[in-house]
Amino acid sequence: MTAVSERPAEAASNERILTLLRAREAGIALLIVIVIAITAIKNSHFLDANSLQQLLSGAALIALLGVGETLVIITRNVDLSVGSVLGLSAYIVGDLFKYHHIPVWSGFVVAIGIGAVCGVVNGFVVAVMRVPSLVVTLGMLYVIRGIDGVIVSGDRIDPYSIPKAFTAVGYRNLFGIPWLAIIVAVVVVVAGYAMRSFRSSRELYAIGSNPDAAALAGIPIERRVFSAFVISGTLAGLAGALFLALHTQIDNSGGLGYELTVVAAVVVGGVAIFGGSGTVVGAALGAVLLNTINQALVASRVSAFWNQAIAGALLLAAIAFDRWLSLRVTRTLKSAEGAHRDL
Amino acid sequence: MTSDVVLHKNNDKGKREARNSAGANPAGAGRPPLWRSALRWESGLVLVLIAVLGYGSAKSSTFTDPSTVFYLGINTGYIAIMALPMTFVIMTGEIDLSVASMLGLSGATVGYLWHHGWSIWPAFAAALLVGLVGGALNGFLVARVGLPSIAVTIGTLTLFRGLAEIMLGALIVPAPGDAQFPDWLQNIGAESIPGTQLSWSLAIFIVLAVVFGVVLHGSRLGRSMVAIGLQPEAAEFAGVRVKRIKFWLFVLSGGLSAFAGILLAMQNASVSYGAGTGLELNVVAIVLFGGVSIFGGRGTIPGVVLSVAIFGSLQMALTQINVSAEKQNIVTGVLLLISVIVPNLGEVSARLRSRLRRAQPALSGSTAPSDAAPPPPNPRRKATS
Numbered sequence: 001m002t003a004v005s006e007r008p009a010e011a012a013s014n015e016r017i018l019t020l021l022r023a024r025e026a027g028i029a030l031l032i033v034i035v036i037a038i039t040a041i042k043n044s045h046f047l048d049a050n051s052l053q054q055l056l057s058g059a060a061l062i063a064l065l066g067v068g069e070t071l072v073i074i075t076r077n078v079d080l081s082v083g084s085v086l087g088l089s090a091y092i093v094g095d096l097f098k099y100h101h102i103p104v105w106s107g108f109v110v111a112i113g114i115g116a117v118c119g120v121v122n123g124f125v126v127a128v129m130r131v132p133s134l135v136v137t138l139g140m141l142y143v144i145r146g147i148d149g150v151i152v153s154g155d156r157i158d159p160y161s162i163p164k165a166f167t168a169v170g171y172r173n174l175f176g177i178p179w180l181a182i183i184v185a186v187v188v189v190v191a192g193y194a195m196r197s198f199r200s201s202r203e204l205y206a207i208g209s210n211p212d213a214a215a216l217a218g219i220p221i222e223r224r225v226f227s228a229f230v231i232s233g234t235l236a237g238l239a240g241a242l243f244l245a246l247h248t249q250i251d252n253s254g255g256l257g258y259e260l261t262v263v264a265a266v267v268v269g270g271v272a273i274f275g276g277s278g279t280v281v282g283a284a285l286g287a288v289l290l291n292t293i294n295q296a297l298v299a300s301r302v303s304a305f306w307n308q309a310i311a312g313a314l315l316l317a318a319i320a321f322d323r324w325l326s327l328r329v330t331r332t333l334k335s336a337e338g339a340h341r342d343l
Numbered sequence: 344m345t346s347d348v349v350l351h352k353n354n355d356k357g358k359r360e361a362r363n364s365a366g367a368n369p370a371g372a373g374r375p376p377l378w379r380s381a382l383r384w385e386s387g388l389v390l391v392l393i394a395v396l397g398y399g400s401a402k403s404s405t406f407t408d409p410s411t412v413f414y415l416g417i418n419t420g421y422i423a424i425m426a427l428p429m430t431f432v433i434m435t436g437e438i439d440l441s442v443a444s445m446l447g448l449s450g451a452t453v454g455y456l457w458h459h460g461w462s463i464w465p466a467f468a469a470a471l472l473v474g475l476v477g478g479a480l481n482g483f484l485v486a487r488v489g490l491p492s493i494a495v496t497i498g499t500l501t502l503f504r505g506l507a508e509i510m511l512g513a514l515i516v517p518a519p520g521d522a523q524f525p526d527w528l529q530n531i532g533a534e535s536i537p538g539t540q541l542s543w544s545l546a547i548f549i550v551l552a553v554v555f556g557v558v559l560h561g562s563r564l565g566r567s568m569v570a571i572g573l574q575p576e577a578a579e580f581a582g583v584r585v586k587r588i589k590f591w592l593f594v595l596s597g598g599l600s601a602f603a604g605i606l607l608a609m610q611n612a613s614v615s616y617g618a619g620t621g622l623e624l625n626v627v628a629i630v631l632f633g634g635v636s637i638f639g640g641r642g643t644i645p646g647v648v649l650s651v652a653i654f655g656s657l658q659m660a661l662t663q664i665n666v667s668a669e670k671q672n673i674v675t676g677v678l679l680l681i682s683v684i685v686p687n688l689g690e691v692s693a694r695l696r697s698r699l700r701r702a703q704p705a706l707s708g709s710t711a712p713s714d715a716a717p718p719p720p721n722p723r724r725k726a727t728s
Contacts (some may be wrong), residue, residue, distance in 0.1 A: 125684065130687060130690070134637055135637055135680075138628060138676075139628075139676040139683070140680070142672045142676030143673050143677060146673030149667065149669020149672060152669075257621060263497055264497055267497070274491060305508045307508075309506050310505065312499060312504075315497065315501060315502075316484070319495060320484070
């Protein structure tokens with residue numbers, strides 16, 4: 001009797017939670033559409049291919065960093081070094097183009113390699129030496145930015161020293177969609193699929209939800225957290241190459257202050273800052289939403305000075321909404337449990 | 344001179360913390376007593392400070408100049424003032440990343456009102472009020488609504504800076520046509536307190552540090568904060584008003600950041616919306632290097648004061664011998680990393696050793712079960728709880 005009545009209740013509550021979670025990404029997407037629609041009414045040029053392409057390229061870098069950051073935050077850690085890693089890899093690649101004329105493809109390889117090395121250092125100190133990630137990556141933020149500054153030492157890379165084929169990634173389109181956005185979309189889709197379907201990625205969620213339980217369940221926490229940091233660093237390295245392709249110039253300030261923007265986008269995208277929940281797609285949408293709002297303000301001739309304040313208010317709203325959502329989910333679960341007990 | 348005082352205070356505090364940990368944190372029973380690591384930490388900082396001072400005086404001929412103290416105060420004083428409430432906030436297991444934006448917003452408020460013809464004292468009062476209200480917003484969202492402070496204060500970091508930007512835009516106050524700020528106030532950036540080499544900001548920091556030290560290490564409130572950081576639930580059950588204390592700590596943090604903003608505005612004799620951008624991470628770095636645990640519950644004001652002295656004098660020394668700002672960044676980062684890695688080394692090697700032991704099947708018996716499932720020593724990896 002109980003077994004029979006248990007199923008529907010559980011299924012119903014599961015379904016409701018799923019709807020709520022799905023509503024999260026749909027909600028952000030809807031918000032993006034609304035912002036675009038309102039802006040388009042005010043300024044019809046906002047829907048021009050050109051401005052939409054700009055919008056996607058602008059969001060792409062933050063979205064890419066957001067993918068790695070999501071993996072890290074899901075394990076109940078944080079990576080504050082992504083902005084510095086981006087700056088370092090972008091400059092070194094530019095430097096190699098300028099003084100060593102390396103082939104275009106190797107620019108990407110170098111960028112990814114630099115990012116991976118930074119990620120390995122972060123991951124090693126956090127996972128193996130068990131130092132709080134906030135402190136480690138804060139320290140690495142300074143160290144990597146410092147190394148960057150020493151390498152740059154007042155120099156800068158100008159557009160003419162970067163191969164045309166490389167910067168093409170930054171401005172060329174495929175069927176009207178910027179290459180930059182396509183590359184990032186591929187990463188988001190692959191990572192999104194992996195986070196949904198692979199055992200090792202599901203274990204990241206387990207670690208973030210309850211580290212003790214994850215350890216008891218035999219999940220190799222060290223290895224998983226280590227990998228999350230390596231992936232985050234690697235993607236930040238790739239983002240450095242794309243940054244260079246997009247901006248076609250770089251000095252020692254590339255990616256300065258990106259770390260908190262990325263965390264903000266990820267949180268707006270529904271990734272819980274304490275780990276255990278959230279999706280890569282949501283994080284990418286969060287980045288797109290923040291950038292859409294920026295562009296919308298520009299297009300509707302609201303002074304750009306309003307940008308930050310609105311982004312901040314939005315972030316607070318997103319966090320509050322998350323809280324409300326999780327309270328509702330808990331209540332749903334509890335009432336389902338209660339109903340079951342009554343039987 | 345400072346080292347005696349500091350060590351003495353530490354001894355005192357150590358005993359108290361040991362008692363505290365025995366009472367409030369049964370979970371930490373396996374760890375070595377807190378006071379021992381605390382004592383070692385501040386002694387280490389004293390040694391580092393001596394090394395930095397020795398290095399500075401050896402390498403730079405101007406380092407021993409009395410004016411070094413003054414410029415150290417000008418460069419570090421306002422940051423150090425924000426480090427004090429940050430210490431309290433981190434002690435309770437939270438974090439406030441909005442301090443530097445609040446510093447900018449408070450300066451912008453002064454500038455905006457001055458630009459619109461207010462006189463200086465009402466403008467100061469308004470800026471302080473802005474700080475308290477902003478802090479109350481943080482406190483409300485964290486303590487009452489129960490949102491994670493790291494996310495909330497990243498939000499208010501953006502919000503406060505944005506409000507400053509809305510107020511001033513590209514304006515730099517005093518703009519052409521505005522009156523200059525009153526002379527005697529602007530002079531805090533150029534003149535020390537008569538008869539000393541202390542800048543006003545550094546002097547205020549020292550006074551505040553004494554007050555904060557007494558509160559943290561000698562009052563019921565301070566013990567409550569330690570208890571909250573160690574075990575919020577246990578503290579709640581022990582009758583500590585966790586939410587109220589956290590709320591007021593954020594208000595305090597907002598208020599003092601606003602105060603630091605006013606100081607910086609007068610020191611620079613000009614205001615733009617971007618003042619202090621990115622400083623929040625410097626403040627956090629200083630506090631953590633001072634031995635305050637990012638998980639809360641452990642840390643001392645003397646440690647933070649030493650950390651301020653180390654960072655301040657290191658910056659002076661490196662600048663005087665023309666080390667670039669970039670290289671100074673590396674030094675800051677490496678110091679921060681060392682400060683968290685070194686205390687963990689013992690634990691890491693112990694873990695590795697126990698793993699090796701487990702790998703040898705002959706050595707079974709009493710040691711094996713205890714090592715069978717090593718609980719992660721950092722269940723609360725993140726900054727906040």
